[in-house]
Amino acid sequence: MTDAQPAAPAPATDAPVADLVEKTEKVAIADNDNKDEHVHGPDCKHDHDHDHEHAEGEGAEGEKQPVGRNDYDLLEINGTRDKTTDPLVKSYFEAKELYANAIELLNTIPEGAETELIEQHKDDIVKVTHDLMAAFLLDEKAVVMTQRILKLAExxxxxxxxxxxxxTSTTTVDSEEEGAEQQATIYTKDSVIF
Known part of the structure; x- marks a missing residue:
């Protein structure tokens, strides 16, 4: 048999419990159907001078924040980028600069795959594609894949x-799936499949 010890007398907690009950009764539950909910869109009615970051890469004071920030970006933010001799840091920032320049040029090319459009912007399409691939091969962490880049691939x-x-070579491959097209063409440039 085990020795049973008498339970310790419960402390007199009626006053704190009463205070707690009173405080919980005063708690209001927020209405999730509130019309002033923090939503960005065409019907946005709230003040944008608040202190949290947005996906577009703008901070509280409107300064540009790194999109898809990498640890190396912290070196630049802190002003210590030039104090490191790490070759990976150097290649990251080279890739990031190449990517930024390519995106700037990409934004001047209209979307679409019409023959006339391709003819008019063919040199820019090739240059942007080359620069984006070079940036990716330098350091893939410096490159952010966007929908516009996928359209550039088209x-x-x-x-x-x-x-x-x-x-640029083309290779014809027989399809192994039954009922599929008999041949598919794969386009490659510098051993990278598009």
Whole structure:
């Protein structure tokens, strides 16, 4: 048999419990159907001078924050980038600069895969594609994939189909799936499949 010890007398806690009950009765539950909910869109009615970050990469005072920030970006933010001799840091910032310049040029190319559009902007399409691939190969963490880059890939594919430039090979592969097209063409440039 075990020795049973008498339970310790309960402390007199009626006053604190009463205070707690009174405080919980005063708690109001927030209404989730509130019309002033923090939503960004065409019907946005709230003040944007608040102190949290947005996905667009702007901070509290409107300064640009690194999109898809990497640890190396902290070196630049803290002003200590030039104090490191790490070659990975150097290649990251080279890739980031190349990517930024390519995106700037990409934004001047209209979206679409019409033949006339491709013809008009073919040099820019090739340059942007080359620069984005070079940036990716330098350091993939410095490159952010966007929907616009995917559309650029479609434009580049249309360009390759129309011009098949020197240095770009096409390989025909038989499809293994039954009922699928008999052949599919894979376009490659510098051993990277598009």
């Amino acid at each position: 434009q580049y594919e249309k360009y390759v189909q129309a011009y098949n430039p020197e240095g």
